[in-house]
Amino acid sequence: MRQNPARRAALLDAAIEVLAREGARGLTFRAVDTEAKVPNGTASNYFANRDDLLTQVGHRFYERLTPDPGMLAASMEGPRDRGHVTRLMHDLVERISDFRSGYLALLELRLEATRRPELRRLLTERVRADLDFNVDNHLRSGMPGDETTVVLLYLALNWLIVERLTLPDVFPADRIHTLVTDVVERVLPGPGRPD
Known part of the structure; x- marks a missing residue:
């Protein structure tokens, strides 16, 4: 898994936007890549699977709100x-x-x-x-x-x-x-x- 913290944060912020707009069914790695304006496949380099992405989105929400x-x-x-x-x-x-x-x-x-x-x-x-x-x-x-x-x-x-x-x-x-x-x-x- 990739470790660039700024890129990871940008992907998670994009995932938040996708979740808010499209719901959980619309949250795919491709949708996150598109929202973050990064090459296809980038999100899959940062998150092991969809469960990992969802869990990290939860962390990111609280990180941004604290x-x-x-x-x-x-x-x-x-x-x-x-x-x-x-x-x-x-x-x-x-x-x-x-x-x-x-x-x-x-x-x-x-x-x-x-x-x-x-x-x-x-x-x-x-x-x-x-x-x-x-x-x-x-x-x-x-x-x-x-x-x-x-x-x-x-x-x-x-x-x-x-x-x-x-x-x-x-x-x-x-x-x-x-x-x-x-x-x-x-x-x-x-x-x-x-x-």
Whole structure:
């Protein structure tokens, strides 16, 4: 297998675009090569088989979505109140929504994971690790709420993102801000309504 990290990343980014646009059935080495604008056969030099490609796409999605340490540190500045949690949730929804193709590809991966045990294991471990990190970070930072608060925000906002990216007319764009604020307010009651 080839080891050029930049080429591998470009192929995985192309695979994300193919998954988002064509679905799992459309994800072939040839489609990835075409999307990446590389010679036919390039993807097959980097990935042992389709399962390997799918698994590495899962890794790449999280790699691209994970905030850098500076952004993470900046997000922890300011008061530890419901207003701050609300701003963090707005930022999260926007960051994920801005990577539309990545999130749609992740939904395709989740469906494929129902048929591919190795992919299911990867996604389960990754989602569990992210959720554990978010709970730990929330509690250590002194934000209001508890583990259940983080889990409920995760569940509610993930589905809001699914609606926003797959059926955008269910909740028009001008309602998303209010809905995120309302979710935080209902899950994390407290004095005052944040902006």
